[in-house]
Amino acid sequence: MRYVTRAxxxxxxxxxxxxxxxxxxxxxxxxxxxxxxxRWELEGMIGLYRTYLISFARSRKIKAE
Structure with missing residues (x-):
């Protein structure tokens, strides 16, 4: 829940x-x-959360390989 820390x-x-x-x-x-x-200035709350989603997607991709 890194996005909570960012917020x-x-x-x-x-x-x-x-x-x-x-x-x-x-x-x-x-x-x-x-x-x-x-990220906050450019995208608002989504910008803080999006990094979490990108990290999650990358970790799933690595596990799938």
């Missing part, structure tokens, strides 16, 4: 938590944080 991060950001603090809380890099914010 939680965005909520904290909207409440004024600094980027550096978010990186520490969620143990993510600046690049990852940037990607989460960018």
């Amino acid at each position: 939680h991060c965005l909520i904290l950001a909207s409440q004024g938590v600094k980027k550096r603090e978010l990186m520490n809380i969620f143990r993510i890099s600046y690049k990852t944080l940037y990607n989460w914010f960018n």
Whole structure:
């Protein structure tokens, strides 16, 4: 349920938590944080969830081989 983590991060950001603090809380890099914010801005909640769906599809493909 990584999309829940991403949503939680965005909520904290909207409440004024600094980027550096978010990186520490969620143990993510600046690049990852940037990607989460960018997906949110471009696609909304679907953008956060879509990464989960892509990962799920890839894992199923690997298992099928």
